[in-house]
Amino acid sequence: MPEPPKRPPRRHLTVQSVSQLTPRLRRVVATGELDGWDPARPGAHFKVFVPQPGSDEPAMRTYTVRRFEPGALTIDFADHSDGPATTWAKGAQPGAGFQISGMAKSGFVPDPGSAxxxxxxxxxxxxxxxxxxxxxxxxxxxxxxxxxxxxxxxxxxxxxxxxxxxxxxxxxxxxxxxxxxxxxxxxxxxxxxxxxxxxxxxxxxxxxxxxxxxxxxxxxxxxxxxxxxxxxxxxxxxxxxxxx
Ligand SMILES: Cc1cc2nc3c(=O)[nH]c(=O)nc-3n(C[C@H](O)[C@H](O)[C@H](O)COP(=O)(O)OP(=O)(O)OC[C@H]3O[C@@H](n4cnc5c(N)ncnc54)[C@H](O)[C@@H]3O)c2cc1C
Incomplete structure (x- = not known):
């Protein structure tokens, strides 16, 4: 039997700062285990794990690398649902912990021939x-x-x-x-x-x-x-x- 693919390790991050960019867009800047993390191409996405009320297991959702500087990852959370990720982001404060997994994927760079x-x-x-x-x-x-x-x-x-x-x-x-x-x-x-x-x-x-x-x-x-x-x-x- 082939081995099932290994899940990439989770990285532990801490919220460094939050700011309300617009009424329904909240920016979270996080620091932590980001050594060797590669944001890939602009607009790339990755998995976020946030605490889920009433459960020992965090909720996993997909988010975008809004900005990445060595040691600091910026994520912009839109407030559009009552799901765990949106709810967590609305209440997130500096010092809060969460996790991300794997490397960021996909993203978009236009073809050099595109006008x-x-x-x-x-x-x-x-x-x-x-x-x-x-x-x-x-x-x-x-x-x-x-x-x-x-x-x-x-x-x-x-x-x-x-x-x-x-x-x-x-x-x-x-x-x-x-x-x-x-x-x-x-x-x-x-x-x-x-x-x-x-x-x-x-x-x-x-x-x-x-x-x-x-x-x-x-x-x-x-x-x-x-x-x-x-x-x-x-x-x-x-x-x-x-x-x-
Ligand atoms: C590649 C990719 C990148 C993404 N990047 C971002 C990002 O950077 N920022 C961001 O804010 N979101 C982003 N999203 C969207 C985000 O993953 C979803 O909106 C996700 O469902 C939010 O999780 P939740 O726990 O709040 O809601 P869930 O528990 O997943 O859903 C709860 C309910 O809310 C509804 N819902 C979910 N999203 C929306 C929405 N946008 N509008 C209206 N109703 C909704 C669902 O249909 C469901 O009924 C991305 C999604 C993908 C696939």
Missing amino acids: WCVFLADHAALPAVAAILESLPAGLHALATLELQDPRDALQLESAAALEVRWLTERGEACEQLVAAAQELSLPDGDGEVWVGCEASAMRRIRAHLLHERGLRPGALHTRAYWRQGTVNHSDHDTGEEDD
């Missing part, structure tokens, strides 16, 4: 978009469309790229405005890529539209579900590709 990048995201994917935008080179055209439940959660996004940002406010179902924006989007001329991070069904509708109505090639699409309506701890492997 433009389009980003379609909701609040949960805002930290990833902010991190990726900060890494883009001058000369690239970046268009970011982001849907928020509360317009007061809009952030100043920074990029060396020529950046156009459009904020949408949720109406009706979550990510409905984002799907409509994707369907109306005018894509710039030349080669480019589209990055999508949002609710799972909305991500599938956007992916299907871009592939089948707009004729984008699969390699130009970087889609991932950041959560799923009604699902606890939705898989971080859900890219929608199996439905192509």
